[in-house]
Amino acid sequence: MANRRTKATTIALGLACAPFLCCWIIIASCCCPRRLHPHGESGEKRRFEKRQTMAPRPLPVRPPERALTMRRRTAEPESEVQPQTPRGVTRNQSASRLMQLPLELRQIIYRAAIGDSVMHMVTKKYKLGHQRCKAPTIAECPEQYSFFSPDNVWSPLGEPLDNPPATDGDILPLLLTCRQIYSESIEYLYSTNTFSFSDLDCLRYFSSTILPHRWSLVQNIDIEWCISWPIYDPLAQALLISRPALYPPHDEATWEGTWRIIGQMPSLKWLRVRLMYFDGFRDSACEEKLLAPLRQVTLPRTFTVHLNWAGEEIEGAPFRAIRPGTRESLFPDEEWA
Template sequence: MTKLPLEIRRMIYEKALGGASIKVTDIKGALFSSRCRLFEQLDGPAHVLLDLALPLLRTCRQIYSEAIEYLYKANYFLFTTDAYKQPTLEYLPYYFLPQRLTQIRSVHFFWKMDSHHYYLMTHGLDPQMDEWLKSWDALSKLTGLQHLHITLSYTYWSEACKVLWEEHGARLLEPIKMITAPRDFVITLPGRSCSTDMDVGESKCIFRLPSGDDGDGNAAPV
């Protein structure tokens, strides 16, 4: 294979190691990856093992050095805070080398704001910001991102959540301003009543309102 022109080899690497939607979840301190089909069952156990041509990376040192970047830049990574109630995003720097993080191009993050890990704006409490800010800081390290979609949701979008979002939503989304790399940056807000008129600084972020079955953003991601 090394006798083929480099451009041909790159085409092979992208085809063999890319083109998948990969769900990434932390389970009891270990990173687990699975293949997602049309984003289904993102809040449940991993259901399809990856079928990428990973043995290709063990062929020889030259092929590894040429091909490894395609595992990161040619796939679509999905994260969710709901599955297993474990953090994932903010711990990526512990699992991946910095240069691998910068090779990731596409991310979709399904952010359950009332999951055990974040527990934001529930029961009348002010947002607990430490873990929330850690996740945004981790996102800011993905400097190669071109596509970033974030879906914010609650288990149940109640009238109390609406009131609390009106009071705290702008502060919660202040970290958007440090995410300046993605040219395609979309945040789906947790309820249709949310305002999309917020300052995003130099970020290219745009806001969308949900289109869930109940009309308030409570439907599971599909």
């Protein structure tokens, strides 16, 4: 008799809970159907691990005697102690017609050759690359300039991944001509160009694969980033089956770490961020958490954040938020006046 009552109770509870369970499955499958697949997280995990194996390695510490940049001349007398076996030899370049020009003219040539452009930074296998934008200004640069494969390997639009065109071939030859040209021109590469990123990992790799004093020269940064659901949405993350909810670089830790790097850039003067989210945030508190790391960046004179979703006006921030339908979004060219 007791067993019959237990079975009846179990059946009654099952019938009562069945509608709620069905509703949860329907809502979860509509929001993120791939999350409900039994092996949905394995694909994301494999892509993350493959990205890690192809990631560029941080720049090793270079001994002082192997520095490519020539030391600046000072009024102090040279030391009488000379190294017995110098690691590098700097030859006299006075016969070069370029070196016969005054330094001021050479600097103008260097800047015209490798500066004042938009450099689209891309992640390739085990290294970074760049492609100089063909648009006259970054304001005229077309959207979706390039795309990445699931493994974060760059490929231009319309080109196969197996044979992408070469990158970074228009700047390095000049820098590698000789040590004097490298020393006189290298600062223009970092201080006058605008570096554009469409991947957070690419920006982080760039900051760790160049010398710190070169990174400190960067003044202009442009970021375009597609936000992945359900970032900064604890309720949605709690309903997901997969753990973790997001893999780097789409997770909160990578997002916050990226802005710590940007916040420590000493020479940053211009910063534009374009954020895209499929349907905006259901809760304004989630948006506040997303934009909170940006509030620590206070140095740039021009700091704009373009959001592709509607929302309330953001007050007390060091940046100017531009949403769809605002005057700034209708007349974007005024930003570059």
